[in-house]
Amino acid sequence: MADCGRATIEYFSLRTIRNNPPGRSPAQYMATIQAIDEVFLPVPVHSVWRLIADIQRYPSWWPASLRLTVQSAGGGPLGAQVEIAPSRGAPFKCRVIEVDPPTRMVMEYFGGTVSGTGEWILVPSDAG
Numbered sequence: 001m002a003d004c005g006r007a008t009i010e011y012f013s014l015r016t017i018r019n020n021p022p023g024r025s026p027a028q029y030m031a032t033i034q035a036i037d038e039v040f041l042p043v044p045v046h047s048v049w050r051l052i053a054d055i056q057r058y059p060s061w062w063p064a065s066l067r068l069t070v071q072s073a074g075g076g077p078l079g080a081q082v083e084i085a086p087s088r089g090a091p092f093k094c095r096v097i098e099v100d101p102p103t104r105m106v107m108e109y110f111g112g113t114v115s116g117t118g119e120w121i122l123v124p125s126d127a128g
Contacts, residue, residue: 040125045102045103045122045123045124046102048122049101049102049103049122052077052105052120052122053076053077053099053101053102053105054077055070055073055077055080055082055096056070056073058070058082065086065087065088066084066085066086066087067084067085067086067087068082068083068084068085069082069083069085070082071083071093076099077096077099077105078096078097078098078099079095079096080095080096081093081094081095081096082094082095083111089113090112090113090114091111091112092109092110092111092112092113092114093109093110093111093112094107094108094109094110095107095108095110097117102122103121103122103123104119104120104121104122105119105120106118106119107119107120
């Protein structure tokens, strides 16, 4: 399928607070997490874009254990914000800060114990 694509979810500079003693700056006790996850999807890139750009529908396909709540979604993904309250962790927020339809979306993570950015990158592929 020449119309298929590859979705890369790349998180970088994502930091989490761990064991922050009272009276100390949380920044001193943050661990940096860097992860890249890539998957080949046998669907057109624009179909994947429609899914990830529809912030209002995130609660229907994100894992229930993340307890995702849409806080604002406006008329498109740019500026949309969600709160993520993992069942085994502290809540934090995520806001879309940059879009390049239909191939790239950048998110900022903030609040709680997580800060940093991540992005979805969609790349058309000739692999079938």
